[in-house]
């Protein structure tokens with residue numbers, strides 16, 4: 001029995017890899033050839049080389065191949081580019097790079113001096129040894145020679161942090177910074193009352209069963225036992241019945257985690273044809289019981305893992321609601337595709353993408369214990385009598401007191417969980433139109449910024465496909481709100497045509513949140 005399960009899973013992985021790898025490998029070499037023959041289209045400098053990261057091949061044969069850029073072997077921050085072609089003809093490129101000029105490779109600062117400059121920002125409370133490596137900082141009109149300094153640590157609330165600082169190699173100025181650990185402000189969690197009693201796929205082993213789902217890439221769940229580091233130990237059980245619908249049993253939230261990741265896996269595969277986070281059939285780790293009374297959950301790219309706190313036990317449940325699981329796993333999808341930088345406007349779009357797909361996973365799961373809605377984390381509250389408490393509200397982001405409903409030019413200076421509001425708002429209008437959600441009492445004109453109560457309303461199915469294509473095919477690490485409008489219009493044009501209701505809905509929904 002055990003062998004059959006394992007070999008079935010391996011066969012599934014091999015089959016899907018074989019189907020996808022071959023056309024993508026050809027697409028990558030064709031795209032590389034197009035870069036070589038059209039250097040001006042990608043602002044190529046002599047000394048630039050390109051390394052493939054991802055590829056999408058459409059049913060009509062259109063190819064979209066994503067590359068990272070090196071200059072004389074150094075990574076170019078913001079140098080990523082997508083090459084769009086069909087039948088070997090270059091159609092378009094997507095990129096943040098504005099020039100083929102490159103800086104001198106001379107550096108006044110040493111790597112140690114760059115670490116010192118970044119250390120002024122990070123402070124002395126780092127773990128391990130900070131590193132600094134030379135990069136080209138390619139965002140903006142004039143690329144500059146820089147270092148990327150990386151500091152690891154743990155914040156006051158137990159969230160790990162992996163800060164990246166881009167330090168000008170001549171002036172010592174900090175040009176950009178971001179955190180490699182992408183958090184959700186998701187809070188609290190549920191007993192498996194959140195999803196009731198559900199079936200999960202586990203792995204049969206000699207001593208019984210372990211919480212590993214080989215039918216979905218080997219997604220597995222471990223118990224961190226209140227620690228904040230390590231991989232934890234995989235949950236095992238003798239009778240394959242896990243938890244007891246309450247937090248008195250440590251395995252209860254492990255069941256929630258595996259169920260949430262499984263639904264997210266099925267959502268991406270069924271709706272978008274994506275085989276796991278990295279589209280390679282590989283599952284991810286979920287760690288539960290992270291820290292003590294930790295009211296958050298997060299995705300770590302370097303661990304390829306989600307981690308869930310237990311909540312504070314008074315206001316918040318453990319953070320294992322399905323929209324939170326979908327949110328965290330979607331951070332992994334974003335990292336493997338557009339890789340939206342986690343600061344400024346691109347950071348808000350990164351957070352919004354996780355809220356959007358976390359919500360679409362909630363609709364996909366359609367659990368009778370968790371009625372789908374456009375609120376984030378509403379199930380995390382131990383007391384939520386009217387059902388209107390949430391971390392974020394996509395239809396009216398300003399309900400949190402910090403997120404703008406409508407685009408403002410300084411939005412990039414906000415925390416990424418607030419600058420996400422405008423894109424969340426856009427997506428709600430795109431999918432549903434200016435329609436008051438159940439439990440609230442907004443007039444249509446209160447749900448739009450420009451009085452156009454007929455904006456959007458193209459339905460969830462089209463809206464989620466447009467956002468996924470915009471993310472995986474057109475957005476880059478530097479995409480801002482204006483770029484997101486362009487990317488989603490390009491996606492709608494590809495999927496439905498430039499005279500379609502869906503295309504017009506994208507345009508009107510963006511305008512209704514003041515992105516014109």
Ligand SMILES: [Zn+2]
Pocket residue numbers: 182183184185327331351354
């Ligand atoms: Zn997040």
